Amino acid sequence: MNPQNSCSISQTSLSWCEGKVVTPGIRKRLYFIAKSDIAEWPALPRDAATGRPLSSVLEGSFTLAADKYWKHIDILVDKSQLTSEAQGEYPSQTQLNKLTAVHPDVEEDATIGAANFNNTDNVYLIPTMSGKYRVLGNDMYQGKATYAQDLGQGATGTASSTLTVEHTDLIPAPFYKGDIVLSANDGDTIHCGPEPRDTADDMEPADNSNPLLG
């Protein structure tokens, strides 16, 4: 059989429950690390035959190079956002994911902070209001980051440093449920996955007999 005729596309329905609240915005602390410090990437599940993404959730965790850890940048949530737009032509359409992160400071640390982003290809982990993490950056395409600083104008102006990142991906910023290792200490790792399942449903069937009542 001609292989061209055997390919099939898996598609899924998109449901939405009436009344479900979709909280907009991103949270105030982002994490980043240079791609060169990533030893192994979590994988985006893809169809082996077509390369089509099968899930928006990355499988696994980032494994970092020895003695390397995620760094953070605090941002103003009201002025920062993560967006995604389509780019390219059929059959090479991809998503251009964009992050605008406004850091409120313009002092020494915020100024040398530009060196973290200029000429460095980074990956960013962005926490959403629903408590999940989205990933900006992958091992396929190179990202582009710019860092601007504005000291404000006059007494009523606003000073800030703005990080803008653009990164091509196959889908809008995928979800991450692995670990974020912030230091060598055991307690300094964020586990992005679901909480350990210790609800009543997962426990052994309860023994309802009360020993006091016999």
Added chain:
Amino acid sequence: MDNALTQRLQDWLNTEADRRDTEQGRLLILQLTRNPYLAANFARDPKRFMPHAGYQLGKFLKLRLAGAEHAEVERMTRQVAAINKADGLDRPLPGKTKGKAAERRQIAKTGKFVKGRRADHDRLPEEIQALWTENLSLVQQKRALHAQLVVITRQAEGNSDYCPDGDRYPLVKEIIELDKREKANWEKYDGFMG
């Protein structure tokens, strides 16, 4: 430095080559050498690449252990510096400079005021009195060791090829142990209620 990683590396290298975990080895190669080709080759044919992987990772272990030792010696050296600041190990003894050693011994014998000596010293049990005597000797030992440490530090200052960690380590370790013993002795001596 990530000590857990160093431990993982050491455990892996200490395991017999044919019993080493391949996935663990692949990850270690990626994390330490950052060489994805070696990691891929190793995962594909671990038996063939095991000697090379072992050699490469062994180099990292050596470096990391030296780094860990350096950090440990630095930490202990800071501890000794604090002891020195409190006890003045590098200050000359007052009796020595004034030539009053004999006088000091005499004061100790006659029970007149001596720093750190209880007024009822002579009435204390022998074992408690011995703590005070022992402390005099401990202080002397600490001072002697500290003097050696100062010499090593001066040698290291003028010679960038000389790594003094190995020579410093036994000295700082001994000073810290002597200091702990001295403090414990003082506690027992001062706190003795009869």
